[in-house]
Amino acid sequence: MKHNKSLSLLAGNLLLCLSVHAADAIKANAGLPLDISLTLDGGFSSRDIVLGGRERGFALGHTELGASGNIDNRFRGQAAVALHRHEGKTELEVEEAYIETLGLPAGLQIRGGRFLAQIGYLNSQHVHADDFRERPLLYRAFLGQHYFDDGMRLNWVAPSDFLVQLGAEAFSGKTLNHTNSTRERIGTYTLNARLGGDLGRSQSWQFGLSWLRNQLQGEMKGTHDHHHDHAEGVAGEAHTHGASYTGRNLYLVDGVWKWAPDGNNRERQLRVSGEYARVTGLNKFASSADVHNAAYLSLVYRWHPQWEAGIRADALKVREPHDDHFHAGQLEERSVMLAYKPSHFSTLRLQLTQQQDRGGFAQASNTISLNYVMSLGAHGAHGF
Amino acid sequence: MRMVSKCLLTLFAATTVVAHAQPLRIFACEPEWAALVRVLAPDAEVSSATHVLQDPHHIEARPALIGQLRRADLAVCTGASLEAGWLPMLQQRAANPAVQMGKPGLFFAAEQVKLIGIPEQVDRSNGDVHAEGNPHLHLDPHRLQEVAAALAERLAHLDPTGAPAYRQRYLQWADRWQQRMAGWQSRAASLRGQPVVAQHSSFAYLWAWLGLRQSADLEPKPGLPPSPGHLQQVLSRVRSELPLAVVQTSYQNPQPGEWLARQTGRPLLALPATVMSEGPAATLDGWFTRLIDQLLSASTPS
Numbered sequence: 001m002k003h004n005k006s007l008s009l010l011a012g013n014l015l016l017c018l019s020v021h022a023a024d025a026i027k028a029n030a031g032l033p034l035d036i037s038l039t040l041d042g043g044f045s046s047r048d049i050v051l052g053g054r055e056r057g058f059a060l061g062h063t064e065l066g067a068s069g070n071i072d073n074r075f076r077g078q079a080a081v082a083l084h085r086h087e088g089k090t091e092l093e094v095e096e097a098y099i100e101t102l103g104l105p106a107g108l109q110i111r112g113g114r115f116l117a118q119i120g121y122l123n124s125q126h127v128h129a130d131d132f133r134e135r136p137l138l139y140r141a142f143l144g145q146h147y148f149d150d151g152m153r154l155n156w157v158a159p160s161d162f163l164v165q166l167g168a169e170a171f172s173g174k175t176l177n178h179t180n181s182t183r184e185r186i187g188t189y190t191l192n193a194r195l196g197g198d199l200g201r202s203q204s205w206q207f208g209l210s211w212l213r214n215q216l217q218g219e220m221k222g223t224h225d226h227h228h229d230h231a232e233g234v235a236g237e238a239h240t241h242g243a244s245y246t247g248r249n250l251y252l253v254d255g256v257w258k259w260a261p262d263g264n265n266r267e268r269q270l271r272v273s274g275e276y277a278r279v280t281g282l283n284k285f286a287s288s289a290d291v292h293n294a295a296y297l298s299l300v301y302r303w304h305p306q307w308e309a310g311i312r313a314d315a316l317k318v319r320e321p322h323d324d325h326f327h328a329g330q331l332e333e334r335s336v337m338l339a340y341k342p343s344h345f346s347t348l349r350l351q352l353t354q355q356q357d358r359g360g361f362a363q364a365s366n367t368i369s370l371n372y373v374m375s376l377g378a379h380g381a382h383g384f
Numbered sequence: 385m386r387m388v389s390k391c392l393l394t395l396f397a398a399t400t401v402v403a404h405a406q407p408l409r410i411f412a413c414e415p416e417w418a419a420l421v422r423v424l425a426p427d428a429e430v431s432s433a434t435h436v437l438q439d440p441h442h443i444e445a446r447p448a449l450i451g452q453l454r455r456a457d458l459a460v461c462t463g464a465s466l467e468a469g470w471l472p473m474l475q476q477r478a479a480n481p482a483v484q485m486g487k488p489g490l491f492f493a494a495e496q497v498k499l500i501g502i503p504e505q506v507d508r509s510n511g512d513v514h515a516e517g518n519p520h521l522h523l524d525p526h527r528l529q530e531v532a533a534a535l536a537e538r539l540a541h542l543d544p545t546g547a548p549a550y551r552q553r554y555l556q557w558a559d560r561w562q563q564r565m566a567g568w569q570s571r572a573a574s575l576r577g578q579p580v581v582a583q584h585s586s587f588a589y590l591w592a593w594l595g596l597r598q599s600a601d602l603e604p605k606p607g608l609p610p611s612p613g614h615l616q617q618v619l620s621r622v623r624s625e626l627p628l629a630v631v632q633t634s635y636q637n638p639q640p641g642e643w644l645a646r647q648t649g650r651p652l653l654a655l656p657a658t659v660m661s662e663g664p665a666a667t668l669d670g671w672f673t674r675l676i677d678q679l680l681s682a683s684t685p686s
Contacts, residue, residue, distance in 0.1 A: 104481065157454045157477070157479045158451075159455045162448055258444075263437065305609045343512065383473060
């Protein structure tokens with residue numbers, strides 16, 4: 001808790017410092033070397049859901065203050081503090097604070113500091129760019145919503161007309177395993193490959209493969225003791241950022257396909273994305289059949305510059321360690337959303353989420369929610 | 385043996401020559417800059433990130449564009465925040481030091497000329513206005529020529545061996561362009577002073593050059609799509625002074641324009657906001673000729 005307190009103090013100071021800069025930025029307008037963005041996120045939901053990241057009733061969501069810019073001709077920097085509700089208390093957390101090279105030759109790039117791991121399709125994207133109120137079940141179960149940590153990344157982009165990107169990362173592993181002390185200097189490693197391109201004018205695609213190695217798995221005594229009844233994910237515990245279900249290896253496959261008539265995505269666009277994850281090496285008793293699996297498929301359609309609707313189907317299958325044996329758990333989730341985007345900077349979203357317990361998730365629930373995600377300040381360029 | 389080494393030597397010589405003659409790879413954010421590059425550096429390998437049917441404000445940082453920017457020696461973009469939603473992400477992801485901010489490999493047209501429409505106050509409640517001013521400067525042929533001059537110098541700086549050729553091509557082109565401008569202006573003289581209704585400030589520079597007046601905007605605020613309530617207001621405002629035409633770009637949804645055109649009995653013009661991908665309007669000359677032709681077609685009663 002002491003750690004948390006000093007962290008929020010630090011975050012608070014950073015916030016103050018950033019807002020002073022923000023005022024300057026607005027005065028000075030263009031040409032200032034610092035882009036400030038503030039994302040406001042909040043809303044109302046009727047119930048808590050299993051592994052949900054938002055509390056029922058009125059609650060703030062992923063409210064975030066970020067700053068980024070070129071430091072000099074060799075480095076770029078970015079930082080973001082996010083606000084979380086944790087056990088009824090509001091906490092500020094530094095989710096990003098990293099530097100990145102701008103001048104390395106041969107398509108190489110190094111990043112160091114605290115940042116979002118480059119795994120899967122969604123993990124390295126900011127939560128406020130998501131199409132649904134909650135991250136897919138896969139992320140909530142295996143990556144603590146989104147996995148960021150202190151570490152380093154090496155990326156290489158191939159000199160080809162379509163995208164070929166290879167990346168390797170090393171992290172402390174502390175946020176994923178929700179621990180402050182470990183014997184290991186490097187707790188997690190990742191490897192990631194991304195391919196992508198266009199098919200004619202109207203279609204574009206991306207495909208990715210990722211591997212996350214968790215060296216700390218098994219080191220922590222009783223990692224799983226606290227969620228015997230699978231109730232852990234019910235909001236309140238949710239924003240710890242530790243993963244609920246861990247293993248030695250996490251494998252991820254992701255694919256995205258987007259279609260917009262004549263490439264004019266502002267007027268109309270169909271976005272289809274899906275990911276599959278498999279977690280192995282749950283503990284020393286696990287046989288090759290004792291693995292966690294999760295997948296989702298999401299479809300979102302924009303039929304007007306201000307209107308979008310989407311559906312998402314999620315599935316999660318876990319093997320819950322219990323001393324030397326395992327209990328099976330299975331959860332399904334379906335979401336439908338309607339989003340109104342009055343401008344490029346604001347979103348109002350109505351969403352229905354239905355959970356279905358297929359064993360071990362007796363607290364599965366349904367919820368209806370209304371939330372807003374709005375941004376001030378810098379435009380904030382988004383990834384694909 | 386001698387034969388083989390001779391062969392190898394020739395081969396080596398050939399590859400070094402190829403390496404020297406490697407054409408510049410140029411990434412154009414918009415088609416008008418790709419067209420300009422084709423005039424000044426016809427041997428360059430040029431790609432355009434967007435085309436005439438796309439809204440350049442709303443492009444996604446697609447994987448294909450990251451790949452293209454990765455290999456570019458020069459990126460030619462508009463600037464003035466037009467590409468703020470996607471170019472920074474491409475620069476960040478492409479890991480190409482040549483096209484980072486402040487490098488000679490990044491050319492912004494808006495930095496070469498004086499912009500119009502600079503807001504006195506930037507507040508998002510007034511819509512998505514660019515603090516730097518209206519970025520659609522390529523619709524003014526005078527400013528386009530200023531940009532061409534600066535771009536020729538930039539090409540000369542990046543590729544010193546080709547410098548005389550870039551300057552020569554610019555001078556030849558500018559000569560022709562000035563004659564063209566005079567021709568377009570005299571043809572369009574009858575348009576001077578006429579009101580037009582348009583969507584967004586896309587054609588503001590064209591209106592200023594030809595002396596047309598935008599009497600109403602289909603957008604309630606910059607960057608917001610036309611709403612029924614706002615269209616009613618526009619209709620009541622323009623009834624007393626019917627516009628020459630209702631003008632939209634080819635990437636804007638034609639429905640609001642069609643409605644107003646029906647209500648006012650004035651023609652709807654879908655003007656290409658930049659050079660087209662094929663046909664006579666695929667060059668800068670052909671495109672401006674087409675713009676003038678379309679505007680004149682609206683003023684002659686049919």
